Amino acid sequence: MRFGSLEFDGGENVGVCTRMASVLAPSTTVRPIAGGYASPLPSRLTPTKVHYNPQPLRSMKKSKKNAAASQSSRLPLLPTVITPNLRLRPQAQGADYSSPSPSDDATEDVFSWSSVVIPFLFPALGGLLFGYDIGATSGASISLQSAELSGTTWFNLSAVQLGLVVSGSLYGALAGSLIAYPTSDFLGRRRELIAASALYLVGGLVTGSAPDLVVLIIGRLIYGIGIGMAMHGAPLYIAETSPSQIRGTLISLKELFIVLGILLGYLVGSVEITAVGGWRYMYGFSAPIALVMALGMWALPPSPRWLLLRAVQGKGALEDYKEKAMNALAKLRGRPAGDKISKRQIDETLVSLKAAYAEEESDGSLLEVFQGASLKAFIIGGGLVLFQQITGQPSVLYYATSILQSAGFSAASDAARVSVVIGLFKLLMTGIAVLKVDNLGRRPLLIGGVGGIVLSLFLLAAYYKVLGSLPLVAVGALLLYVGSYQVSFGPISWLMVSEIFPLRTRGRGISLAVLTNFGSNALVTFAFSPLKELLGPANIFLLFGAIALLSLAFVFFYVPETKGLSLEEIETKILN
Structure with missing residues (x-):
């Protein structure tokens, strides 16, 4: 006799099969007849697939579990057949056994690594170009002010003029995040x-060929607008197109690309620093990378979730958008167009999206992000990117050179080498976060990392107050800070921002988070110099340590775990 894909020889095992049927379908009855049992199941049991589920039969009520347990005490054990992860799915006669059930695909997306690399790579280039600007500007600001190396007649820049050049991309990023707020859902990811890639391209070319300071600053602003839009669109696209099993890994890899960009900027700067007009090459080097990004994004399909969002919003025919979404998902997963798995996943996403919109029939206003589940998401995401900026990263890196010099490291005499050393360490620690984020989860990395930030800041304050004779304490605290930041606030903040917002407000919510990030960055940049003069290094590290302690409490009490959940599950299980 066969039950599903399990074969029984008869005798006592027939009773086992019958009892298993009663456990799987408690509401049915089995009546004895001559020579055996009559079951409500089909008289000829067709073989079915054996499916594996990390939570077998947990949807049964407790009373049914107890009943099954009491029955199992009378059953012979079958350890070689039934495992803790085994789920048997009886099918009606004539059912289609060739495709998995919707619940299987909702739990785990079917994909190949080769199919997810390209949809990740080109959006991640937006992060690389952001990091490249940070690294290249450190060398370009030196080259630009050199009478021998700038190649200009306007090299003698004032502090305000230099500040506009250095911070021009930051102001542009603020403008870009403001532009993204009302336009992101219209444009699509x-x-x-x-x-964003077009703005990167134009900004890099204008900056690299600038004939005077005004054009240079305009080029920096254009490039910055590209940063603001890329840092908004890239996590959105990656989050909405990634399989849920590796979403955390891929979005954290985007942070790794930012660090790679910083290192690339340092490298190009160190090569071109001795060339006349080297700053032009440093800024212009971003243009070909931006062109690759533009061509890659042009070849990729739109986000399937964005297409469904437009359909539910009534921006076009539902069936047309649904068909486009199915084709986009199939292309992203490397499947043939119109395959059953993509169709089922699109149907499930559409159902959850319609349910979300059914609660509020209107399209919503620009202020909808400050209401209900969207407000809760903004508190979580906005809080993380705010604490990311105000827990002292610029101040720690500012004192890095002097700390290493006090410990006797010869590399500290060269600021460029110190930057490369710290950049390599950041890269290493970010790689650890990338490898562990979908294994350990978001909360453990955040809590452990922010705890390390708190400890390192108080150690630095103690060094400048009472431990000045122990420079290795400062070096250890510096490395602890950098490492802790790169496994917590560095990658996890943007990961949480990209996945925590409901789909109907995700575009506007992330634009507000990006605005919060760059706005707080600008605030810290402006406030650091006067605070440094007013408080001194010991007290400024105490201040940042207190803020970091507050951020640790925020993470512990407010930030949820989203590991392994689909974006729709995050919306229904965490935000509602």
Whole structure:
């Protein structure tokens, strides 16, 4: 006799099969007849698939579990057949056994690594170009002010003029995040990233060929607008197109690309620092990378979730958008167009999206992000990117050279080498976060990392107050800070921002988070110099340590775990 894909020889095992049927379908009855049992199941049991589920039969009520347990005490054990992860799925006669059930695909997306690399790579280039600007500007600001090396007649820049050049991309990023707020849902993730790459391209070319200071600053602003739009669109596109099992890994890898960009900027700067007009090459080097990003994004499909969002919003025919979404998902997963798995996943996403919109029939206003589940998401995401900026990263890196010099490291005499050393360490620690984020989860990395930040800041304060004779304490605290930041606030903040917002407000919510990030960055940049003069290093590290302690409490009490959940599950299980 066969039950599903399990074969029984008869005798006592027939009773085992019958009892298993009663456990799987408690509401049915089995009546004895001559020579055996009559079951409500089909008289000829067709073989079915054996499916594996990390939570077998947990949907049964407790009373049914107890009943099954009491029955199992009378059953012979079958350890070689039934495992803790085994789920048997009886099918009606004539059912289609060739495709998995919806619940299987909702739990785990079917994908190949080769199919997810390209949809990740080109959006991640937006992060690399952001990091490249940070690294290249450190060398370009030196080259630009050199009478021998600038190659200009306007090299003698004032502090305000130099500040505008250095911070021009930051102001542009603020403008870009403001532009993204009302336009992101209209443009879509893909077109937003194409626009960002075009702004990167134009900004890099204008900056590299600037004939005077005004054009240089305009080029920096254009490039910065590209940063604001890319840092909004890239996590959105990656989050909405990634399989849920590796979403955390891929979005954290985007942070790794930012660090790689910083290192690339340092490298190009160190090569071109002795060339006349080297700053032009440093800024212009971003243009070909931006062109690759633009061509790659042009070839990628739109986000399937964005297409469904437009359908539910009534921006076009539902069936047309649904068909486009199915084709986009199939292309992203490397499947044939119109395959059953993509169709089922699109149907499930559409159902959850319609349910979300059914609660509020209107399209919502620009202020909808400050209401209900969206407000809760903004508190979580906005809080993380705010604490990311105000827990002292600029101040720690500012004192890095003097700390290493006090410990006797010869590399500290060369600021460029110190930057490369710290950049390599950041890269290493970010790699650890990338490898562990979908294994350990978001909360453990955040709590452990922010705890390390708190300890390192108080150690630095103690060094400048009472432990000045122990420079190795400062070096250890510096490395602890950098490492802890790169496994917590560095990658996890943007990961949480990209996945925590409901789909209907995700575009606007992330634009507000990006605005919060760059706004707080600008605030810290402006406030650091006067605070440094007013408080001194010991007290400024105490201040940042207290803020970091507050951020640790915020993470512990407010930030949820999203590991392994689909974006729709995050919306229904955490935000509602």
